[in-house]
Amino acid sequence: MPESRTYGRRRSLPAKADNVPAAVTPAGGPPAVVTGRVVAKGGEPTAMAGWDDVDKVASAAGGDMYLKVTENRTVIKMLADGPFDVYASHWIEEIEEGSKSVRCWGTPECPLCAIGDKAKRFSACFDAVSLEDPDYPVMKVWEAGIKIARQLKDIATDSKRGPLDRADLYFTIRKETKKKSVEYTLERVKERDLDEEYGVTPLSDEALAAFVAQRHEYGDKVKETLDTEAMEEIVGLLMEDD
Numbered sequence: 001m002p003e004s005r006t007y008g009r010r011r012s013l014p015a016k017a018d019n020v021p022a023a024v025t026p027a028g029g030p031p032a033v034v035t036g037r038v039v040a041k042g043g044e045p046t047a048m049a050g051w052d053d054v055d056k057v058a059s060a061a062g063g064d065m066y067l068k069v070t071e072n073r074t075v076i077k078m079l080a081d082g083p084f085d086v087y088a089s090h091w092i093e094e095i096e097e098g099s100k101s102v103r104c105w106g107t108p109e110c111p112l113c114a115i116g117d118k119a120k121r122f123s124a125c126f127d128a129v130s131l132e133d134p135d136y137p138v139m140k141v142w143e144a145g146i147k148i149a150r151q152l153k154d155i156a157t158d159s160k161r162g163p164l165d166r167a168d169l170y171f172t173i174r175k176e177t178k179k180k181s182v183e184y185t186l187e188r189v190k191e192r193d194l195d196e197e198y199g200v201t202p203l204s205d206e207a208l209a210a211f212v213a214q215r216h217e218y219g220d221k222v223k224e225t226l227d228t229e230a231m232e233e234i235v236g237l238l239m240e241d242d
């Protein structure tokens with residue numbers, strides 16, 4: 001039963017290797033598929049598999065695919081040494097239904113850039129495992145802004161501190177809401193300090209490998225690019241306004 005790649009599918013694995021029967025791959029076998037799905041022997045979904053759709057639909061509806069950064073430090077494990085997708089987006093207040101944030105085409109042909117609207121928000125998307133609940137690590141898309149993206153780049157390109165997905169390297173991220181802005185604080189954590197400092201058990205090699213097998217490829221998009229027709233509709237909205 002091949003799994004098609006679905007963005008936003010909630011993927012998770014228990015932290016300890018002995019708890020991951022569904023994800024363990026026999027030596028030499030195909031890469032493990034990591035999902036929250038409960039699978040019966042022989043690969044047939046059980047009645048429990050219906051719950052998978054709950055997660056899938058909730059995610060598709062804008063649910064929990066993104067890492068939620070809070071005031072509390074969240075321990076994360078990066079799954080690659082760089083973002084799989086980087087883009088800017090326009091913010092169109094006039095859009096009443098659907099997302100007001102519209103992905104810039106990133107070329108001079110972008111219809112919104114062409115009418116002088118500036119794409120102000122920068123996003124770099126990374127695959128990361130959230131260890132917010134240490135017993136229930138979950139794969140997330142971490143959408144970082146320009147400041148954090150630059151810090152990550154500095155670490156990634158520093159042979160002493162990087163790469164981001166170095167085996168013994170974890171990070172914590174938290175946000176602080178100030179009067180008019182939100183500030184994010186990124187810290188590196190060595191695997192050996194995880195337990196003592198954060199009460200978090202490092203991911204087993206098996207669990208980590210299974211998450212890595214599920215990561216996005218460079219160039220995958222989590223935020224769709226609207227086609228000319230959809231863009232023209234938005235341009236129309238803006239023009240109406242004037």
Ligand SMILES: [Zn+2]
Nearest residue numbers: 104105110113
């Ligand atoms: Zn644009």
